[in-house]
Every structure is written in structure tokens, then in C-alpha cells.
Amino acid sequence: KNEINRVTERFYRVKGNEKIEGSGLGLAIVSEIMNNHEGEIKIESEEKVGTKVFLIFKRV
Numbered sequence: 001k002n003e004i005n006r007v008t009e010r011f012y013r014v015k016g017n018e019k020i021e022g023s024g025l026g027l028a029i030v031s032e033i034m035n036n037h038e039g040e041i042k043i044e045s046e047e048k049v050g051t052k053v054f055l056i057f058k059r060v
Helices: 026-036
Strands: 040-046 050-056
Touching: 026 040, 026 050
Parallel strands: none
Antiparallel strands: 040 050
């Protein structure tokens, strides 16, 4: 649960996923874009099941 709060930090990578390619920037970029558009990013994760990322856009 604590790691979910950190996955939008630049260069943060969840421990145990070292074999998966990436720089740790993807969700940080998405989070910044959502903030700039007054949107929200919501992340739900269950170990050994998967992760869901929800992008919630402000209605215009």
C-alpha cells in the first residue's frame, strides 16, 4: 500500500520489478499531465493480481 503512494514519483520503481524494463517516469508524467488539466489519477493494486490506473478528467 505504501508503494502505491510513491509510484507517481519520478524514477520510482516498485521493488521486485527490476527485470521489467522502464525508467520510472511513466506514471510521473501521467500524473503531471492530469494535474495540469485539473484531473485526477487513482491507482488500485492487489498483489499477485494486478494494478488498475484510473484517469479522471474534469467535466467541461
